[in-house]
Amino acid sequence: MNTVRLAKLALLHPITFFEDIQERAKWHYAFVMIGLAILAHYLSLTFSGFLFQTREPYQISILIESTWIVVPWLTWSVTNWGVSSIMDGEGKFKQIFVGSAFTLIPYITLSVPVAIVSNLLAKSEAMMYNGLEVFIFVWVVYLILLQVKIIHDFTFGKMLWITLLTIIGMFIIWFIGMLLYGLINQSIQFVIGLYKEINYRL
Amino acid sequence: MKRSTSKRAMAALLILVMLAMFALPNEAAAKSPYKGYTYNQSEETPVSINGYLYRDSIDGYDWDAGPFKEPEDLFVAEDDTIYAVDGGNNRVVHFDKSKRLLGMYGDSEGKGQLNGPKGVYVTGDGEVFVADTLNHRIVAFDREGRFVKEFGPPQSPLLGTDFVYSPSKLIIDKRNYMIVVSEGAYQGLLQIDPNGAFKGFFGANLLGFSWEKTIVKFMATQEQKEQLSNEKPPEFSNLIQDQEGFVYTTTLGIPTSQVKRLSAVGVNTLTDIEYGDHHMARRNWERLFPTFVDVTVNDNGVFTALDQTTGRAFQYDKLGNLLFIFGGIGEQNGLFKTPSAISETSDGTIYIADRTRGRIDRFRTTPFADKVHEATNLYVDGDYEKSAEPWREVLDMNSNYDLAYKAIGKALYKSGQYREAMDYFELAKARDDYSAAFLEYRKHYMRQHFAWIAGGAVALYILLKIGFRLYRKWRSKRSKSKIAVSEGGSAS
Numbered sequence: 001m002n003t004v005r006l007a008k009l010a011l012l013h014p015i016t017f018f019e020d021i022q023e024r025a026k027w028h029y030a031f032v033m034i035g036l037a038i039l040a041h042y043l044s045l046t047f048s049g050f051l052f053q054t055r056e057p058y059q060i061s062i063l064i065e066s067t068w069i070v071v072p073w074l075t076w077s078v079t080n081w082g083v084s085s086i087m088d089g090e091g092k093f094k095q096i097f098v099g100s101a102f103t104l105i106p107y108i109t110l111s112v113p114v115a116i117v118s119n120l121l122a123k124s125e126a127m128m129y130n131g132l133e134v135f136i137f138v139w140v141v142y143l144i145l146l147q148v149k150i151i152h153d154f155t156f157g158k159m160l161w162i163t164l165l166t167i168i169g170m171f172i173i174w175f176i177g178m179l180l181y182g183l184i185n186q187s188i189q190f191v192i193g194l195y196k197e198i199n200y201r202l
Numbered sequence: 203m204k205r206s207t208s209k210r211a212m213a214a215l216l217i218l219v220m221l222a223m224f225a226l227p228n229e230a231a232a233k234s235p236y237k238g239y240t241y242n243q244s245e246e247t248p249v250s251i252n253g254y255l256y257r258d259s260i261d262g263y264d265w266d267a268g269p270f271k272e273p274e275d276l277f278v279a280e281d282d283t284i285y286a287v288d289g290g291n292n293r294v295v296h297f298d299k300s301k302r303l304l305g306m307y308g309d310s311e312g313k314g315q316l317n318g319p320k321g322v323y324v325t326g327d328g329e330v331f332v333a334d335t336l337n338h339r340i341v342a343f344d345r346e347g348r349f350v351k352e353f354g355p356p357q358s359p360l361l362g363t364d365f366v367y368s369p370s371k372l373i374i375d376k377r378n379y380m381i382v383v384s385e386g387a388y389q390g391l392l393q394i395d396p397n398g399a400f401k402g403f404f405g406a407n408l409l410g411f412s413w414e415k416t417i418v419k420f421m422a423t424q425e426q427k428e429q430l431s432n433e434k435p436p437e438f439s440n441l442i443q444d445q446e447g448f449v450y451t452t453t454l455g456i457p458t459s460q461v462k463r464l465s466a467v468g469v470n471t472l473t474d475i476e477y478g479d480h481h482m483a484r485r486n487w488e489r490l491f492p493t494f495v496d497v498t499v500n501d502n503g504v505f506t507a508l509d510q511t512t513g514r515a516f517q518y519d520k521l522g523n524l525l526f527i528f529g530g531i532g533e534q535n536g537l538f539k540t541p542s543a544i545s546e547t548s549d550g551t552i553y554i555a556d557r558t559r560g561r562i563d564r565f566r567t568t569p570f571a572d573k574v575h576e577a578t579n580l581y582v583d584g585d586y587e588k589s590a591e592p593w594r595e596v597l598d599m600n601s602n603y604d605l606a607y608k609a610i611g612k613a614l615y616k617s618g619q620y621r622e623a624m625d626y627f628e629l630a631k632a633r634d635d636y637s638a639a640f641l642e643y644r645k646h647y648m649r650q651h652f653a654w655i656a657g658g659a660v661a662l663y664i665l666l667k668i669g670f671r672l673y674r675k676w677r678s679k680r681s682k683s684k685i686a687v688s689e690g691g692s693a694s
Contacts, residue, residue, distance in 0.1 A: 051637055056244070123633060123637035124637065
């Protein structure tokens with residue numbers, strides 16, 4: 001019940017919400033919100049009309065779709081926490097972790113209705129559908145910026161600067177992640193190859 | 203003892219089976235060496251039923267004139283007899299569909315001697331025009347094979363000084379002008395009037411725009427730029443003319459619009475279509491691309507283009523929808539080594555010349571192809587309702603044939619069954635058509651259920667209004683009672 005009340009607050013009074021969340025943040029809120037975001041994403045993929053869904057059902061994997069939500073959220077939380085700690089931000093990791101999860105609340109509430117509405121639209125009315133999608137996106141971005149500003153108690157200019165740094169940091173983390181994946185993969189392949197080679201010779 | 207009887211029985215059975223193998227006819231065991239497939243909207247290649255199967259070959263070994271050597275071009279005359287350019291033997295051979303030799307063109311000496319001919323065109327009254335490529339001329343013979351006249355290299359300042367005239371293919375249009383493909387002529391097709399005078403280029407290919415080129419041009423030095431401007435538009439490889447006078451051409455070295463249907467003013471009337479295979483193999487890390495060397499069109503506008511890279515023939519309807527793919531590179535009958543020319547006779551048989559093998563292979567339609575042709579001929583003429591029935595039969599045979607779903611959808615749309623049409627368009631992944639049907643369906647639905655929709659909207663509005671008022675009353679009452687409680691009074 002508490003999560004729902006907080007979600008309502010985040011939706012209707014975001015400024016109060018981010019001030020409140022600094023005291024009331026609990027880890028499990030974050031997991032509930034992310035779970036709901038994944039569910040909403042899945043439902044919106046299921047319900048969107050034929051004209052607005054270019055993929056076939058078999059081309060959609062719920063695992064991959066969830067990583068599109070979970071991975072940016074996790075890297076954002078870690079990077080934002082790291083960057084803001086260096087740059088005199090006041091926010092604690094827990095607050096960022098939970099607050100970031102709540103920034104998805106417009107997507108959670110609106111994506112399914114938009115998907116259902118897309119069933120009533122023709123291709124010439126795609127503008128309307130795209131407009132709604134952009135509206136959700138802008139709202140989420142607004143909440144993210146607000147979160148950075150309030151939780152860390154930054155000025156407007158510093159908020160933009162930290163956000164930019166965070167995004168750059170996220171890309172660096174992804175790049176290193178991919179690099180590590182490739183290297184580890186290769187070294188494992190190497191060991192397996194070595195084992196096979198020796199096995200043949202013996 | 204027991205074992206030996208069973209052995210004997212086995213031996214007897216074996217002999218019986220071997221005898222049966224000789225006794226049974228084995229002519230029906232013609233399995234096609236290529237598998238039928240088609241492309242769907244998502245660029246996948248679902249299995250399809252073969253539209254064309256190998257029938258037989260014409261190699262000329264039983265003719266007195268001797269066999270073919272490097273056949274280069276085919277031409278089907280109005281009486282369905284076939285003229286084949288026998289490039290290796292420097293002659294043109296005329297035969298009919300029962301493989302009877304009717305005539306030969308090209309003398310052993312004199313003015314009528316050919317040298318590496320590559321193209322032929324025959325007029326309605328039997329005059330044979332041959333593109334005599336290595337002699338840089340076009341030669342005309344009369345019906346009996348006597349030399350009539352020749353057209354040498356055209357003279358014009360438009361052609362430039364380093365222009366080398368190597369005519370390889372030609373047609374004669376309704377004005378009696380010759381339209382000629384000259385090898386290496388990137389400026390377009392040459393128009394030559396009946397007197398042999400050059401009358402300008404026709405239907406030139408254009409250099410496409412590419413980001414790569416733009417960026418390179420931006421960064422290149424002056425000398426590099428000079429080299430860049432030497433880049434030439436792609437050249438034509440072949441041309442034919444349909445009944446209405448449209449000129450179909452094939453072009454080398456471009457990814458789309460390899461086949462063009464040029465109107466009388468040289469404008470391509472087939473929109474940007476990627477012909478040939480969409481997923482080409484790679485060789486040495488380079489992606490191969492289709493090399494269309496010839497195209498043929500029948501009376502209904504169905505055209506078949508021949509790709510030398512994959513050795514496959516691709517058949518399209520008048521609008522450019524893919525119908526069938528057949529052939530391939532290989533040794534078996536039905537596959538080719540170097541396919542060089544394609545032609546279709548009026549009975550629907552397709553002739554494909556193989557330069558390396560020195561023979562002409564014939565392909566017949568399957569019952570499936572006959573059904574598709576019946577349906578598509580009605581469909582491209584806009585007779586959607588009549589075409590629905592054959593399309594349904596096509597689907598009975600092959601449910602992977604997406605064009606059929608689209609066509610049936612159009613028939614349903616035309617007869618006002620929008621909801622059903624939507625289902626068919628969804629199956630065909632035809633989003634634009636689906637959207638059109640959906641708009642009509644929505645309009646009709648709204649009109650039919652107007653009372654309910656309007657009534658429902660009004661009811662919802664009233665309900666929300668009352669609900670809000672009640673909610674507000676309830677909230678204010680609760681907050682009042684809360685204040686009362688906090689002030690130490692009773693809740694009511």
